[in-house]
Amino acid sequence: MLVTMKELLDEAKVGGYAVPAPNVDNEHNLRAAIEAAEEMNSPVIIGHICGYNPDIQYFGRIATDLARRAKVKVAINLDHGGSFEDCMAGIQAGFTSIMIDRSQSSFDENVSEVKELAKAAHALGVSVEAELGHVGVGQNxxxxxxxxxxDPDEAVRFVKETNVDCLAVAVGTAHGVYQGTPKIRFELLEELTEKIPVPLVLHGGSGSGDENLSRCAKLGICKVNLSNDLRKAAIESLLKQDISGDGAYEMYNYLADGYKAKLKHYIEILGSKGMGGELND
Ligand SMILES: [Zn+2]
Incomplete structure (x- = not known):
């Protein structure tokens, strides 16, 4: 069932769990992500980073088709939407949500660009995520x-002025592989949850630690972005296989096995198992 991201996140906020947002860029990991969600009866947010598939319109057609046929609720989010044109292309491709990442701009620029895009997206029934503070990369x-x-007070103003449906916050996670040990600011997260009316999003879930993520989900994070750990698990699963005979023909299945197992693990950690609104055939 294809739904907006707002619907999934509003339900997660009430239910006190987080929806996983696996990073997906092709038909194989897309199918793996939806199958994992169906097997756990979990909602899922397909996260597609601008540019990872060379043809976003084609990707959007496959993603929306598979989402409509899924037994659980699926939203399709354009992750880290860049230019105005990129965000519009995502909407045209059928994405039910776009993230407008202006987290490296000034507060005022971030507000004005997000506000403009949110108005357009909302008019077309598409959810909007933005980021305030900046989730950097693991190397830095x-x-x-x-x-x-x-900053909690800035975040309150930001949400009010932009009318976003959810907000990605920087509370100590990073994208990619951490250089050093992640330190999550739980007190800051609690303050953000208390002050901000919309669901909160955590980027950089990979490598952040199961206990940390589970605690974040209980303290108000409603969506966790996952990429590196899923991709690594897929590759590790492939590398374990014997490909001396006909094993090479199973390449995509081996990749999917690893990807799915890791995503199912995170579904347990984030508490979204059983929350997918499973449909009967
Ligand atoms: Zn991110």
């Missing part, structure tokens, strides 16, 4: 992990 964790955290 020593600096970004401390200096770019979300």
């Amino acid at each position: 964790y020593a600096v970004d992990g401390k200096q770019m955290l979300t």
Whole structure:
């Protein structure tokens, strides 16, 4: 069932769990993500980063078709939407949500660009995610992990002025592989949850630690983006196989096995198992 991201996140906020947002870029990992969600009866947000598939219109057609046929609720989100044109292309491709990432712009620029795009997206029934503070990359964790955290009062103003449906916050996670140990600011997260009326999003779920993620889900994070860990699990599963005979023909199945197993693990951790609104055939 294809739904908006707002619907999934509003339900997660009430239910006190987080919906996984696996990073997907082709038909194989798309099918793996939806199958994992169906097997766990979990909602799922397909996260597609602009540019990872060379043909977003084609990707959108496959993703929306598979989502409509899924037994669980599926939203399709354009992750880290870049230019205005990229975001519009995502909407045209059928995405039910777009993230407008202006987290490296000034507060005022971030507000004005997000506000403009949110107005257009909402008019077409598409949800909007933005980011305030900045979730950096793991290699710069020593600096970004401390200096770019979300300010709660700014965040309240931001949500009010932009009318976004959910907000990605920087509370100590990073994208990719951490250089050093992740330190999540739980007190900051609690304050953000208390003050901000819309669901909160965590980027950089991979490598952040199961206990940390589970605690974040209980403290108000309603969506966790996952990429590196899923891709690594897929590759590790493939590398374990014997490909001396006909094994090479199973390449995509081996990749899917690893991807699915890791995603199912995270569905347990985030508490979204059983929340997918499973449809009967
Ligand atoms: Zn991200």
